[in-house]
Amino acid sequence: MYTTIHVPKIAVQRLRSFCIRRSVRRCNSNGRGREVFASTDHQLSFSRSRIGEFFQTAPRLENQYTSDHPLQSYMKRVVPTEVLEAVFMDLNQFGDQVAGEINDLGRQVELEPPQLEQYDAWGKRVDRLKTSPAWKKLRDIAAKEGLVEIAFSRLYGPWSRVYQVIKLYLFAPSSGLYSCPLAMTDGAAKVIESSGNMMVFHRAYGHLTSRDPTEFWTSGQWMTERKGGSDVGLGTETVAVHQPDGRYRLYGYKWFSSASDADMSLTLARITDADGRVAEGSQGLSLFYLETRGKHGDLNSIQIQRLKNKLGTRQLPTAELLLDGTLAHKLSDDGRGVATISDMLNITRLHNSLNAVGGMRRMINLAQNYCIHREVFGKKLVHHPLHIQTLARLEIECRGALYLVLELSRLLGLEETNEANEEDQLLLRLLMPVTKLYTAKQAMLVASEGLESFGGQGYIEDTGLPGMLRDAQVLPIWEGTTNVLSLDVLRVLHKTQGKAVRVYVADIKRRLSLAEGNADLQSACRAVSIAANVLMEFTVNSANSELAVLEMAARDYSFSLARIYIGALLIEHAAWVESLSTDVYTAQRWCKKQLNVVTERFASGFYNSESQILERDILFN
Structure with a gap:
């Protein structure tokens, strides 16, 4: 025309x-x-x-399972053949669904964010939370696909958790953030299962682990109050008043409540005594279970004050909630709330990590497909060595993070089926915070660099690409910031008296031994072995150091733990008899980077008392 x-x-x-x-x-x-x-x-x-006559070609998604060769090779190497054969068809079908229907629904959710209607036309308070029809369809798909149920059915023993994590890894980047309520649902089911109160809460557990969309429930996790942060012992002001029927009424203000449309939630509160007084600190907190609506669909004495206006994760209904006499059941023993939610934190931190790696994989897949079609300076991007080098660096980072998350899920599966020995349990306790903090930070790096690989198109909202960067930014914040988790790593060292790190080093040595005689991997093995030995020496020497010095080193120490362990995982995979030359190259490249940053910075005087003074002066003088 x-x-x-x-x-x-x-x-x-x-x-x-x-x-x-x-x-x-x-x-x-x-x-x-x-x-x-x-x-x-x-x-x-x-x-x-x-x-004009020219239009850029949009990147195209392929089957998200069959196109993921690092994932498939890991499964072939590690997962028992009978399990692999049993789950292959499901993962293959789901990979297609993720790239097609689920990806379209996730995009629709992003374009149709949740809205809050607080009052009806006649002034009555209704607090109706309106979400996209696509959000509800994603909920149904999550139930049918067993994205929570798989882990608790234990159909494949310890490999059930690995199977679930793989499906969630495929699902997360297309899900429009529906992966978030699934994380909290998974965590709630884990807490109930571990609480010893299954007889009391079996109804809720059945809903949380159902594959029937008409029966499936999601759970919230309402821990953060107006003081904010991870210090729930100081920040929790909600009180619980005991009722004659054995239940409690909760009164408090939940400042940041993700998945506010959930069917139930777990939350912390302080039980009042006969005089209305409460115990302060973490020891005064108990964990409560509540259902968000009554029999007639009305809110359980909950008011939605407002939806949060966030940088990213706009698809997810996050709200400020007033609990004004909300009926609830006590789930933990008195004063044992924080200890009881430790199982939930492990699950949600694993979800955070798999979301991070899933986001990395999605960005790289899109950038890879785009570079095949995009022509710049007279030739396709795929024929520009510098561009390919940049994407290859991101790919190596993604592979390392993927193997770290899969190893963590394997350890968790062993623990959940009572097959984990003491060493497995110590590794799981140490690697959980390490994996979460490391993958979250690297997801930000990959999202930013990957976005740049699209040039100006990466900055255009219509492409859907900018949302990937915004959503990645929450990963280092949710479930504990990088610094909070680094201090958690120090607590593991203290509570285990350094045994966790000794087990960590021994496990690395075992993996490196699998590459003995492989000339192509000897240099990488030496680099990882030396880094692990020096880190162990640093740990022993720092055991009696001043706490402030250890706190300064905690972040670099945690990153060193991650990088060294990933190096061992990549070497182990490269030493496999069916590995490819690219697996060997990945291990070689990884082990040429700075693995043990903490000891190198310690030797340069980064953590001494003089540095503390000077760093404070830089900021405030």
């Missing part, structure tokens, strides 16, 4: 003269001309000059 415009006569004459000359030049150079003006009325066609 052509659009016509009318211009003054003199302008037409000048344009006609110019365009004829241009048309002649085109004929001379191209062998063909184009009629510029209509026959008599001097109308000028601008359609092609207005929009």
Whole structure:
């Protein structure tokens, strides 16, 4: 179709003269001309000059399981053959569904964020939370696919948790953040299962682990109050008043409540005594179970004050909630709330990590597909060595993080089926915070660098790419910031008296031994072995150091734990008899990076008392 415009006569004459000359030049150079003006009325066609003839090709998603060769090779190497054969068809089908229907629903959710209607037309408070129809469809898919149920059915023993994590890893980047309520649902089911109160809460557990969309429940996790942060012992002001029927009524303000549309929630509160007094600190906190709505669908004495206006995760309904006499059941023993939620934190931190790796994989997949079609400076991006080098670095980072998350899920599966020995349990306790903090930070790096690989298109909201960067930013914040988790690593060292690190080093040595005799991996093995030995020496020497010095080193120490362990995992995979040359190259490249940053910075005086003073002066003087 052509659009016509009318211009003054003199302008037409000048344009006609110019365009004829241009048309002649085109004929001379191209062998063909184009009629510029209509026959008599001097109308000028601008359609092609207005929009041009070239359009960029949008990146295309393929089957998210079969196209993930690092994942498939890991499964073939580690997962028992009978389990692998049993789950292959499901993962293959789900990979197609993720790239198609689920990805479309996730995009629709992003374009249709939740809304809050607090009052009806007559002034009555209703607090209706309106979510996209796609959000509800994703809920149904999550139930049917068993994205929570798989882990608790234990159909494949300890491998059930690995199977679930793989499906969630495929699902998360397409899910429009529905992976978040699934994380809290998984965590709630784990807490109930571990609480010893299954007889009391079997109804809720059955809903949380159902594959029937009409029966499936999601759970919230309402821990954060107005003081905010991870220090729930100081920050929790909600009180619980005991009722004659054995239940409690909760009164408090939950400042950051993700998945506010959940069917139930777990929350912390302080039980009042006969005089209305409460115990302060973490020891005064108990864990409570509540259902968000009553039999008639009305809210359980809960008011939705407002939806949060967030940088990212806008698809997810996150709200400020007032609990004004909310009926609840005590789930933990008195004062044991924080200890009881430790199982939930392990689950949600694992979910955070698999979301991080899933996001990395999605960004790299899109960038890889885009570079095949996008032409710059006379050739496709795929033929520019610098561009390929950049994407390859991201790919190596993603593979290392993926194997770390899969190993963590394997250890968790062993623990959940009572097959974990003491060493497995110590490794799980140490690696859980390490994996969460490391993968979250690397997801930000990959999201930012990956976005840049699309040039200006990466900055355009219509492409859906900017949302990936915004959503990645929450990963280092949710379930404990990088610094909070680094201090948790120090607590593991203290509580185990350093045994956790000794087990960690022994496990690394065992994995490296699998590469003995492999000439291509000897340099990488030496690098990891030396880094592990030096880190162990640093740990022993720091055991009697001042706490402030250890706190300063905690972040770098945690990153060193992650990088060294990933190096061992990559070497183990590269030493496999069916490994590819790219697996060997990945291990080699990884082990040439700075593995043990903490000891190198310690030797440079980063953590001494003088540094503490100077760093404070830099900020405040």
